[in-house]
Amino acid sequence: MKKLNLLKNIIDFLWIISVIGIPIALFSIPAIFFIHDVSQIPFKVIGQEIKPINFPIRMLIIFMLLASLILFYCIYLFKKILHYFQQLNFFDAFVYLTMNKLGLLIIIFAFLHTLPSFIYELLYSNKIKVVFGYTSFLLVFALGLFFMVLSEVFKKAGQLKQENDLTI
Amino acid sequence: MAIIVNLDVMLAKRKIKSKELAAIIGITTTNLSILKSGKAKAVRFSTLAAICKALDCQPSDILEYVAD
Numbered sequence: 001m002k003k004l005n006l007l008k009n010i011i012d013f014l015w016i017i018s019v020i021g022i023p024i025a026l027f028s029i030p031a032i033f034f035i036h037d038v039s040q041i042p043f044k045v046i047g048q049e050i051k052p053i054n055f056p057i058r059m060l061i062i063f064m065l066l067a068s069l070i071l072f073y074c075i076y077l078f079k080k081i082l083h084y085f086q087q088l089n090f091f092d093a094f095v096y097l098t099m100n101k102l103g104l105l106i107i108i109f110a111f112l113h114t115l116p117s118f119i120y121e122l123l124y125s126n127k128i129k130v131v132f133g134y135t136s137f138l139l140v141f142a143l144g145l146f147f148m149v150l151s152e153v154f155k156k157a158g159q160l161k162q163e164n165d166l167t168i
Numbered sequence: 169m170a171i172i173v174n175l176d177v178m179l180a181k182r183k184i185k186s187k188e189l190a191a192i193i194g195i196t197t198t199n200l201s202i203l204k205s206g207k208a209k210a211v212r213f214s215t216l217a218a219i220c221k222a223l224d225c226q227p228s229d230i231l232e233y234v235a236d
Contacts, residue, residue: 162209163209166202166207166208167209167211168195168199168210168212
């Protein structure tokens with residue numbers, strides 16, 4: 001259980017950092033919509049500072065902020081799952097249902113995080129890159145799917161445990 | 169479920185209480201209650217043998233198949 005405790009501590013630390021980021025993200029979403037002159041605030045997409053902040057760019061930034069909010073929620077859900085693991089409730093219905101939700105949210109995060117930078121490159125850099133190999137999108141997408149598969153495995157394991165408990 | 173557990177009937181015939189049977193065969197009263205109520209998913213041969221020995225009966229006296 002040392003590894004579990006270490007993982008829980010790391011996730012708790014990430015969650016504490018996220019708690020600071022949540023109000024910033026929540027404040028930024030309406031601010032980007034309603035403040036007309038946001039050119040003073042430096043926004044970066046794929047490492048490049050974006051200057052013409054028009055409506056489509058504002059929408060892209062909002063998508064990225066939504067992605068970060070989803071990520072914060074994912075950290076929170078993962079923290080709760082690990083709490084159940086620490087209490088040795090591995091096969092509780094909450095665990096596999098939350099794992100499935102977590103996987104789905106990670107997949108949504110992968111799209112929300114990747115699409116804005118892709119659209120920005122397409123619209124403003126006028127170039128399309130085809131990258132083969134390990135991309136962050138594919139890895140995050142696979143991670144989301146892995147959590148969904150893990151959820152199914154835990155559900156099946158829970159059923160087997162229940163059957164075992166009811167074998168007299 | 170298609171398998172009916174008639175343990176109650178056998179206990180009444182032999183005039184043995186559930187608590188006593190649980191103590192003889194070495195299972196908890198909770199598990200015996202699960203078995204009696206038909207909530208059990210499976211019965212180990214060792215448990216069935218112990219029940220048959222304690223009640224001096226055959227497995228068919230305890231278990232009965234009823235078509236759904």
